[in-house]
Amino acid sequence: MVDYQELRAKIESLVDPGYKKQIGKVDGLKKLTVGPTGIVDVVIALKYPNSKDEIDFKIELTKLVKLELGFPGIKITFEKNEFLEKDEKKITYIGIASGKGGVGKSTFTANLAYSLTRLGKKVGIIDADVYGATIADIYGIPFEKPTATANELMIPPSASGIEIISTAFFVEDNKPVMWRGPMIGKLLEHYFNGVKWADNTDYVLIDLPPGTGDAALDINRFAPDAKMIIITTPHINASNVALKAGLGAVQIGHELIGVVENMSYYHNTCNNKKEFIFGEGGGELVSHRLSVPLLGQIPINQPDEGFIYEADEEVGKIYDEIAEMIIHLI
Ligand SMILES: Nc1ncnc2c1ncn2[C@@H]1O[C@H](COP(=O)(O)OP(=O)(O)OP(=O)(O)O)[C@@H](O)[C@H]1O
Numbered sequence: 001m002v003d004y005q006e007l008r009a010k011i012e013s014l015v016d017p018g019y020k021k022q023i024g025k026v027d028g029l030k031k032l033t034v035g036p037t038g039i040v041d042v043v044i045a046l047k048y049p050n051s052k053d054e055i056d057f058k059i060e061l062t063k064l065v066k067l068e069l070g071f072p073g074i075k076i077t078f079e080k081n082e083f084l085e086k087d088e089k090k091i092t093y094i095g096i097a098s099g100k101g102g103v104g105k106s107t108f109t110a111n112l113a114y115s116l117t118r119l120g121k122k123v124g125i126i127d128a129d130v131y132g133a134t135i136a137d138i139y140g141i142p143f144e145k146p147t148a149t150a151n152e153l154m155i156p157p158s159a160s161g162i163e164i165i166s167t168a169f170f171v172e173d174n175k176p177v178m179w180r181g182p183m184i185g186k187l188l189e190h191y192f193n194g195v196k197w198a199d200n201t202d203y204v205l206i207d208l209p210p211g212t213g214d215a216a217l218d219i220n221r222f223a224p225d226a227k228m229i230i231i232t233t234p235h236i237n238a239s240n241v242a243l244k245a246g247l248g249a250v251q252i253g254h255e256l257i258g259v260v261e262n263m264s265y266y267h268n269t270c271n272n273k274k275e276f277i278f279g280e281g282g283g284e285l286v287s288h289r290l291s292v293p294l295l296g297q298i299p300i301n302q303p304d305e306g307f308i309y310e311a312d313e314e315v316g317k318i319y320d321e322i323a324e325m326i327i328h329l330i
Pocket residue numbers: 098100101102103104105106107108129132134208209210262263298299300301302307
């Protein structure tokens with residue numbers, strides 16, 4: 001049998017198919033010990049764990065250690081490798097949460113992505129609302145199955161240059177998703193670890209389902225350094241729940257970028273006055289209590305076409321200002 005240093009060198013010369021580089025070059029060998037009976041215990045960080053890469057790597061490594069080098073057994077643990085290659089951008093994940101349903105998370109997510117793209121950023125969206133996926137509908141993307149790379153990573157469909165991954169692409173039209181929490185967790189894991197986003201992706205926005213439960217914790221597990229934006233309406237009921245969502249996000253360790261108040265007022269063009277149909281003050285209250293900026297107040301308004309506001313529309317301009325502020329704060 002070879003000695004420890006030789007074993008280490010041999011393992012480090014195996015190639016991570018995700019990076020197409022030897023794992024020694026990308027700091028992928030995280031732990032290596034050999035027990036008293038010769039059992040090898042190794043922790044490997046791959047660019048795409050939980051994918052076909054992991055299965056292939058496991059076979060290569062087992063062949064090397066047991067057949068070629070003659071060790072009696074091997075225990076392999078995989079984790080995600082955060083190593084960045086030169087020129088490789090680190091994707092910033094941004095979760096959009098509100099606690100309460102129907103306050104405009106999905107509308108905001110889709111429009112923020114559109115504004116960020118207008119400002120020259122490359123953006124992806126994870127529609128993490130598995131039961132109530134709406135992002136594909138907002139962009140008017142027809143049912144389309146994502147394609148896959150050679151190592152079985154999903155290539156997301158895209159609209160207006162924005163790449164989108166959503167359960168809507170995997171279930172037949174309008175069929176309800178009837179899954180339990182753990183299955184959703186598995187699915188989200190694929191959305192975070194099994195997607196090949198464009199190489200120049202700056203941000204991936206995560207449209208969260210209403211509530212402060214499972215999904216928020218799943219995001220924390222798969223993207224622990226995700227930043228969060230909290231959406232509220234001006235009404236006190238919505239702001240109380242949004243505050244809880246914000247406090248929950250902070251409690252599990254996420255950094256809050258700020259608060260957005262949606263459906264803030266109706267701009268009455270007859271008398272050029274703002275009418276505060278849903279009350280006032282929710283956004284300010286939540287941002288004050290969470291000690292983060294109020295990024296913007298979006299009026300009640302329908303886009304000229306579909307669900308996306310263009311740059312020359314009043315609300316489109318507000319979205320651009322919010323997007324600029326977010327780029328600045330990150
Ligand atoms: N500023 C706005 N003005 C007018 N209508 C809006 C505005 N924002 C959102 N809406 C509408 O309100 C409804 C709910 O919005 P949306 O689906 O974005 O909310 P959500 O928080 O994602 O809901 P859910 O919690 O169910 O996922 C949609 O019909 C949307 O078009």
